[in-house]
Amino acid sequence: MNNDLKALFPALNQTLDGYPLCYLDTAATSQKPAQVLEAMDSFYRQHNANVHRAAHQLSARATSAYETVRDSLKEFIGAAQSNEIIFTSGTTQSINMLAWGLTSQLHQGDVILVDSAAHHANIVPWQELAKRSGAEVVPIPLTADLRLDIQAYQKQLDTLPVRIVALAHVSNVLGTVNDIKALSAMAKAKGALVAVDGAQAIAHHKVNVVKLGCDFYSFSSHKMYGPSGVGVLWGCYQELDKLEPMLTGGEMIDTVSFDGTCFGQLPNRLEAGTPPIVEVIGLGAALKFIKELPVEAFDHEQQMLNLLQQRLAQLPQVELYGAHQDNTGAVAFNLKGEHHQDVGILLDQQGIAIRCGHHCAQPLMQIMQISGCCRASVGVYTSREDIDRFITALEDAIDLLG
Known part of the structure; x- marks a missing residue:
């Protein structure tokens, strides 16, 4: 079944310097199945028009296709209504839009708790919000095995004036999974809003935002077998409707005059300008692809992923970080005494694609007391042969560096 899936992804059928591509960088961006590419090509060839604006048939078809994806997303994440789905350029814009929109709701002395393992896109927007409002960003500590420290988190909720809690559903570096349902319940009991970065979870976990109990959930198409350039901000309607628009202009208005402007209703109010129409169409095809995958995939x-962890753990030269059996999607490691970039270059010379660096998580690197690390990550197309080739190439790198 896995090889049949791999055949659906054209980019995986190539060689690099004479080696078949072994793609273990899905956490950075997933490859795209042919049906996503075909859906986008077909839209440009047959249906290309702007949405919501014209009376002609092409625009009507484009609008219908665009809004159908919003409806599909509602079902995919278990949202209560389609107008809770806001299209953005990706997770980063989603969180920035959220942080900007909450500005008037925060005040001097308020606290924003942020997951210490968070991606920079789930740290910096909150820091900027703190500058604007006088609030303070406080990190949630990690345990020695690099999980969120639940006892410390509860103490922070009990003793600090927490207004917002910003969490990662899955760490983009480690693959560790946060229990969002439990963490949200703890925060809600103290009256705090909960914002979740779901970029690394959405393609691997069945997500139901209502059952999770969070207020906002953000993710990107390109992490879930769809195109880049489009993402989603979901919010429960009551809280989403309170957000101040970060962008203004066309599409998001009701009426405009030089005496003043009246903004429109959700979702338009938070979607200024021409949206990423064809990318949304591609996302719709990716949703269909994911929904049609058998559970066995x-x-x-x-x-x-577990095999990857096990094989790496068997190599005495490898240092693993936060590797747990219930992790999702990625494993982080280094070769003892070697620079992570050197390892990545040697693997690339054998057709192995992994990610090396700080992974946009410098605070986590500081906690781990390293400058960076290697990360190998999997998708539904990852095969046992990929894992075997990766380990063999890594052993060759160890011999060369040794």
């Missing part, structure tokens, strides 16, 4: 993906 996701079981296999998890097996490949």
